[in-house]
Amino acid sequence: MGIHEQSTCFDEKELAAMIVAYDRTCSSLQPSGLTPTVREMIGTWIIAAAKHGERDPEVLHQKALSLWASKMQPAYLQRGSHTPPGLTL
DSSP: OOOOOOOOOOHHHHHHHHHHHHHHHHHHBBBBOHHHHHHHHHHHHHHHHHHTTOOHHHHHHHHHHHHHHHHHHHHHTTTTSSSSSTTTO
């Protein structure tokens, strides 16, 4: 028996909230920090939060920023930097 991923459909309002969150998150990062991989990760995190019921674009944005900082910051702290590159404070 195989494992099947449950498909999720979003309506126009939900998609709009995710787009706003994605755009805000990308705008919060410096262009040098926005590699295609980072953009994909941001989108994946926002979609995952939306699949779990979050619909507020500001909350989606904050969750994506928090995840980005927690995933990226440790590597940069090892190099002696206190702020991950790309993050606008």
